[in-house]
Amino acid sequence: MGLEFALERIKAYIDMYIKECGNDEVLNLSSHLSQGKMLRSKLLLAISGVSEDSLRACALIEMIQSASLLHDDVIDEAQTRRQKPSINALFGNKNAIMLGDVLYSKAFYELSCLDVRLAQSVSSAVVRLSIGEIEDVSLASRFHTDKQAYIKMCGNKTAALIVAAAECGAILKGLNKNIYRIYGENLGIAFQIIDDILDFTQDSKTLGKPSMSDFKEGKVTLPLMLMYEKLDENEREIVQNLWAKELSEEQEIWIKVRMQKHNAISQSIDEAKVYANKAFMAVANENNAKLQEIITQMIERTF
Ligand code: FPP
Ligand code: MG
Numbered sequence: 001m002g003l004e005f006a007l008e009r010i011k012a013y014i015d016m017y018i019k020e021c022g023n024d025e026v027l028n029l030s031s032h033l034s035q036g037k038m039l040r041s042k043l044l045l046a047i048s049g050v051s052e053d054s055l056r057a058c059a060l061i062e063m064i065q066s067a068s069l070l071h072d073d074v075i076d077e078a079q080t081r082r083q084k085p086s087i088n089a090l091f092g093n094k095n096a097i098m099l100g101d102v103l104y105s106k107a108f109y110e111l112s113c114l115d116v117r118l119a120q121s122v123s124s125a126v127v128r129l130s131i132g133e134i135e136d137v138s139l140a141s142r143f144h145t146d147k148q149a150y151i152k153m154c155g156n157k158t159a160a161l162i163v164a165a166a167e168c169g170a171i172l173k174g175l176n177k178n179i180y181r182i183y184g185e186n187l188g189i190a191f192q193i194i195d196d197i198l199d200f201t202q203d204s205k206t207l208g209k210p211s212m213s214d215f216k217e218g219k220v221t222l223p224l225m226l227m228y229e230k231l232d233e234n235e236r237e238i239v240q241n242l243w244a245k246e247l248s249e250e251q252e253i254w255i256k257v258r259m260q261k262h263n264a265i266s267q268s269i270d271e272a273k274v275y276a277n278k279a280f281m282a283v284a285n286e287n288n289a290k291l292q293e294i295i296t297q298m299i300e301r302t303f
Helices: 003-020 024-030 039-048 053-074 088-114 117-137 147-173 179-201 213-217 223-229 233-242 249-261 264-282 289-300
Strands: none
Touching: 003 024, 003 039, 003 053, 024 088, 039 053, 039 147, 039 179, 039 223, 039 289, 053 117, 053 147, 053 179, 088 117, 088 289, 117 147, 117 213, 147 179, 147 223, 147 264, 179 249, 179 264, 213 289, 223 233, 223 264, 233 249, 249 264, 264 289
16 A cells, blocks of 8 residues: 555544544534644554554544644644644634544544553653643743753653654564664654754745744744854843744844854754664664655655
């Protein structure tokens, strides 16, 4: 079965699970969700191959990913997700949270009907990603340059569910899950660093959300930290004053110019590549070229 067809089957499973919840309002709300790049599904399938169980596991992980983004958009007060108004923007925070709860709970019910190790892997991941979100909120309460705390938060917030997808693939295929956990952890951290770079380098149309939204939401990401370290006292004060606020076009340009001038973007790319390489090394003996392709696609992506 080709990958595109497998992804369509996963979407069909997601639709089926949502219909099974048996509620018109849930159906209506979820019709406004748009499916993302399905990275976690591609990863799981690259490891396990296609079977009914792997397609179901992918659908359930995608539903949990959607649930976490529904909650995240409420927390971040985000108005746009994947080029469309977010559910919280369209229907309010209460509906967004409850739709997240429905998707999350239904996914766990269905996971518990598969190999119990899949439910254990994914539920441990959700604990981690929720902790990651708490860390994200806490780090956004002040301007900081704590790289270690940032990397730890990326591991929890983003890598955790990627680890689970890789681990579930390994479980379904009977492979050594520890190798795939290390691969997923490093891939996930690299993925988040690239995400944080794109926030500064891409325009709003390409991103599907306003450019520099991390900066405006009060998040200190790796490119910002690396730039900040190079600024003089006067410029540092300017950055601190602009941070966590709406910006004019001139102010955005002011920051982007300094990002380039101080090589903060290229240094961040190098840092992402360090993690990508660790991911590569973890699976070097697994004889699976798709795992390298996934790393390359993720590093070279533009949105
Ligand atoms: C996106 O971060 C957010 C996440 C990757 C994880 C969010 C997790 C939670 C809210 C916990 C969910 C809990 C349950 C029970 C499902 P971001 O804001 O950096 O990325 P963005 O720019 O795509 O919004
Ligand atoms: Mg967000």
